Amino acid sequence: xxxxxxxxxxxxxxxxxxxxxxxxxxxxxxxxxxxxxxxxxxxxxxxxxxxxxxxxxxxxxxxxxxxxxxxxxxxxxxxxxxxxxxxxxxxxxxxxxxxxxxxxxxxxxxxxxxxxxxxxxxxxxxxxxxxxxxxxxxxxxxxxxxxxxxxxxxxxxxxxxxxxxxxxxxxxxxxxxxxxxxxxxxxxxxxxxxxxxxxxxxxxxxxxxxxxxxxxxxxxx
Amino acid sequence: xxxxxxxxxxxxxxxxxxxxxxxxxxxxxxxxxxxxxxxxxxxxxxxxxxxxxxxxxxxxxxxxxxxxxxxxxxxxxxxxxxxxxxxxxxxxxxxxxxxxxxxxxxxxxxxxxxxxxxxxxxxxxxxxxxxxxxxxxxxxxxxxxxxxxxxxxxxxxxxxxxxxxxxxxxxxxxxxxxxxxxxxxxxxxxxxxxxxxxxxxxxxxxxxxxxxxxxxxxxxxxxxxxxxxxxxxxxxxxxxxxxxxxxxxxxxxxxxxxxxxxxxxxxxxxxxxxxxxxxxxxxxxxxxxxxxxxxxxxxxxxxxxxxxxxxxxxxxxxxxxxxxxxxxx
Numbered sequence: 230x231x232x233x234x235x236x237x238x239x240x241x242x243x244x245x246x247x248x249x250x251x252x253x254x255x256x257x258x259x260x261x262x263x264x265x266x267x268x269x270x271x272x273x274x275x276x277x278x279x280x281x282x283x284x285x286x287x288x289x290x291x292x293x294x295x296x297x298x299x300x301x302x303x304x305x306x307x308x309x310x311x312x313x314x315x316x317x318x319x320x321x322x323x324x325x326x327x328x329x330x331x332x333x334x335x336x337x338x339x340x341x342x343x344x345x346x347x348x349x350x351x352x353x354x355x356x357x358x359x360x361x362x363x364x365x366x367x368x369x370x371x372x373x374x375x376x377x378x379x380x381x382x383x384x385x386x387x388x389x390x391x392x393x394x395x396x397x398x399x400x401x402x403x404x405x406x407x408x409x410x411x412x413x414x415x416x417x418x419x420x421x422x423x424x425x426x427x428x429x430x431x432x433x434x435x436x437x438x439x440x441x442x443x444x445x446x447x448x449x450x
Numbered sequence: 451x452x453x454x455x456x457x458x459x460x461x462x463x464x465x466x467x468x469x470x471x472x473x474x475x476x477x478x479x480x481x482x483x484x485x486x487x488x489x490x491x492x493x494x495x496x497x498x499x500x501x502x503x504x505x506x507x508x509x510x511x512x513x514x515x516x517x518x519x520x521x522x523x524x525x526x527x528x529x530x531x532x533x534x535x536x537x538x539x540x541x542x543x544x545x546x547x548x549x550x551x552x553x554x555x556x557x558x559x560x561x562x563x564x565x566x567x568x569x570x571x572x573x574x575x576x577x578x579x580x581x582x583x584x585x586x587x588x589x590x591x592x593x594x595x596x597x598x599x600x601x602x603x604x605x606x607x608x609x610x611x612x613x614x615x616x617x618x619x620x621x622x623x624x625x626x627x628x629x630x631x632x633x634x635x636x637x638x639x640x641x642x643x644x645x646x647x648x649x650x651x652x653x654x655x656x657x658x659x660x661x662x663x664x665x666x667x668x669x670x671x672x673x674x675x676x677x678x679x680x681x682x683x684x685x686x687x688x689x690x691x692x693x694x695x696x697x698x699x700x701x702x703x704x705x706x707x708x709x710x711x712x713x714x715x716x717x718x719x720x721x722x723x724x725x726x727x728x729x730x731x732x733x734x735x736x737x738x739x740x741x742x743x744x745x746x747x748x749x750x751x752x753x754x755x756x757x758x759x760x761x762x763x764x765x766x767x768x769x770x771x772x773x774x775x776x777x778x779x
Contacts, residue, residue: 276609279608307750307751310751311752311753314748314751314753315753401744404744404747407747407750407751408743408747408749409747409750411750411751412750
């Protein structure tokens, strides 16, 4: 009886998680829909450094893959994962610098959403990646997001401070998320990687749906 | 054995990479921040009452951003330099258009025909201020005052890279635990005392030598880090709370310059000081928490500096602070 009750409880919890996941995924799809995307320079009153630091955090499209990247890196173990702490912020800074000299590449929106889907899929599959592949993903994501953030600057923005803010927040966010994910995976219980993989599958689902919407909207246009 | 041998070059490469990034970061970011530390970002407009409800306005400290404009209550008509508010007088909501990254604080100083002048400070954090006919008895005005000065305190500490760098140095030496709690508390007590003393005018130090001394305090912490890493624990490593308290007194005088520059009336000064200090503590706590969280995350990810490069952050802190010292004397 107790076992049955426990099973019923677990089943209920799983159903609740699934429902929450579906609702969350739907909400995220709406949040990430390209048609709704718009520039949103955050005025933090603390100067352009803090404006740059807050800018990526206001956008699910950027925060979600950063989180997925950190979890994916954590799955590779600390020895491989720690390279992301180096590579990702550098790529963000480089991407931001590129936005000052290059026009927006036409493939950037599709590439961004594709990377969200790919990173989510890799987490869902708990893929063991060679270091080079992980770095390519981290650098690709960093370059794209750095570019997108850089492109949001206006004429009066102090570019150096703004891009420094973007870089520092990218470093802090990914490092903290990576530390948390590694600590979480080190805990007792086989359910821990499964929980992270489930989260990855939601990210992948969101990425795929948004990619679909994006392609459809382009086809209709 | 072979596995260990294979891991060593990877570890070395990682650590070298980490150091390279750190060096790049410091070379690019910190000197720039040095030049920007503590920019004057305040504008002051003075309104002199020439007849009941009629004022003449003049910028006594012009704004850095020319788009900055005062916004007066709806019943007032602002045709620069004249402001006509009629029988109701200058009461209601005051704000500024254009407060942001270039101008963080703007002040309206109202000089009535009779009685003392009243100063209203509007920050980008608290972009509006209620003006009541009797500010001393209106609770909403006091709440606005608290809101404004807490945010101003947070603004000041988060923009004050020199104060943050000193706190970072203390964290670096003390590492964590109760010793860090005591050290940060001592720093807080120290700067609260001198902030109050300077704000009330009991002590006064010229701004340039004060800022130079603050820079020197950071150089001192940098030297202390290096000494600790060489196995020679200095004063800060042995008695961190004493050093934190002593230099807290110095940094508090620096905090006070932000507050005294606003020209707050004596009647509202104690409450303004209290809330400004609360804001400074909130900002400081946010910074300490962020640094500790990042240190923890680095340990989890095993992303640590090699032993031979451990002194580099101390040299960076010392070099940047020395640069500040030279530019401030």
